[in-house]
Amino acid sequence: MSTIYEVAKLAGCAVSTVSRVLNHHPNVSAKTKAKVQTAMDKLQYRPNTVAKSLASQRTHCVGIMVNELASSFFGTLTGAIESTMRAHNKHTIVTAGHSDAATEKKGIEFLIDRKCDAIVVHAEAVSDAYLIELIERGVAMLVMNREIKGYESYCISLNNELGGFLATQAVIAHGHNDIAYISGPMKKHDAHQRWEGHRRALEHANIDYNPLNFIEAEFTKSGGEAAFYRLLKRKAVFSAIVCGNDEIACGVMTAARQHGLALPSELSIVGFDNSPITLCTYPTLTSIDYPIAQMGQYAANHILQTVYGEHIDCDSGQFKPQLVERASLIKRVAMK
Template sequence: MISTTLLKLHGKPGEKTYSEVTMVTIKQVSEKAGVSSATVSRVINDTGTVKQKTRELVMQAMAELGYRHNVVAASLASNKTHTIGYVVPELHGSFFGAMMGGTEQALRQAKKHMLIATGHSDAQIEKEQIDALLSRRCDALILHVEAVSDEYLVSLVHQGVDLVVVNRFIEEIGDNCISLDNVKGGYLATRHLLDIGHTQIAYIAGSLFKADGKKRLTGHQQALADMGVEYTDNLTYEGNFQAKSGTEGIRALVARGAKFTAVACANDEMASGAMIALRELGRRMPEDVSVIGFDNVDFASYLSPGLTTIDYPVQKIGSMAAHWVLERVYGHSHHEYQHILSPRLILRGSTSSPE
């Protein structure tokens, strides 16, 4: 319906939209340059062999006509879109932005683009979005999905879909997963508290039905065991990863008469909530009680005292995912990646030796 010839343009004059008005084709370029369209394609894609002389001729013609490559047509013909589909739960907050930033940086150099969709932690929506991205023929998918089952993802991989699952580990397709060692993170946090002399350590856990919540707690327990400190449920409170549950956690622990000189939290939000409760109770930090978080979110350093925490290398996870795709899907070599990343301790003012 929309054509190259201006004659066929519809709509009132002055209202021609971009795609209607300019559509110089490879054909026109080839005619102007006196070569075949195949040759023009070759210079555009830098494939095959083209004499320097002809290449210049073509470039000249493209410049003069104001040619713009039509990637859609190229994708159809070549069956490659150079596009990565990306599904994340949400766009707001700093976590996914950082992750996508890591991916984008690696992908930009390779001239790949990202098509972004949100899954809202809803299985139905997640599937629809994956479907839509597949319909758009993305060359690969990067998925941070939370509601969809392991089996579903496994089946996609078995169908031959090139995808990498981030921040989630599925044994059966471990090679397609890139995730953080959460047990180690939990271990590192509590180990730090133990190392500086604490023995009475409360723990505010994340939702235990979530893999991350459970693993971080496991790490906490392992650290205690390693250092010969007995673990007790009395010192543990199960929160839900929200700031408020950190506040409630401290109140609940105090209410049940738990004695502690330090508290480890399964994420920074809960740690900040815990700090609010501790301040209300008149406990100084870190003098009376040390607090450690997990994730190292942006605001951790803005809290006072600055929050000691475990760094979640989220940007790195994003870039690892990109490297996986570059190496596995596009066959670019020299793109190394690991499947399990290690967290590390970030020391700030919220922890110190007990007095």
């Protein structure tokens, strides 16, 4: 196996120059970089990453912990972080917490033990106190979809309450007064905030909140299907359903058709996330845009700037949702 000394000798430069090339130091000419790269190629030289990490105190690796891996939402998030990091010669390690406090802690500690230079965390079950403890310990960390009072600079979040308000406000603007709401699990911060936004939109329009028209469900298609049938069993009256996410909305669409309803003429439906599936449903699904790709890119750029010293402009980590109106939402027609 060739060594850095052999590379330096073949390239006709100092070992320190080879080291600067390997560490992408800006003060190395293109001509010198080319000579060093040619020498490394000829010798089939591979840097000792362990030694390199010890010398630089950097592993050039970023950890990501998300709720689930089998999810287009989290796939979009991790994909945005990974592609941005890869463009800057950094790598990522991904693990899942499955919305369980003990599993989330294990995942975070796993990434810390792997000496990741920074960690992006989308955690739902661990406490703010635990995350604050890590920050105070000096762990370079960004927290997704969460606001920790006093530690806002470590958080990247979407205004979920505003998203819930915009969804219901749009339904009301289309003439619907009898509105059902299917939330995700209310123990989840984002689900509760979206429901709060729904309540505010009703209050703003002087529409009484009807508990019969509220169902809590899992953030899944099957959860949406089951919730729709629960509404029917209650004999709830509604001409529109606002859903906590797009998967719930897809389940509602399936169940509504099975019940014999024509969409959207007999039932308007609104989702949340603006995931790719919104363009595959029939009718196409009106949804609240959750800019998760941009948020992931922001997280990566923030780490590149603050941890690695890259000259990258980063705006605020607070994002606002927007309504994307499609064919699933129309003017009110009485439900049969």
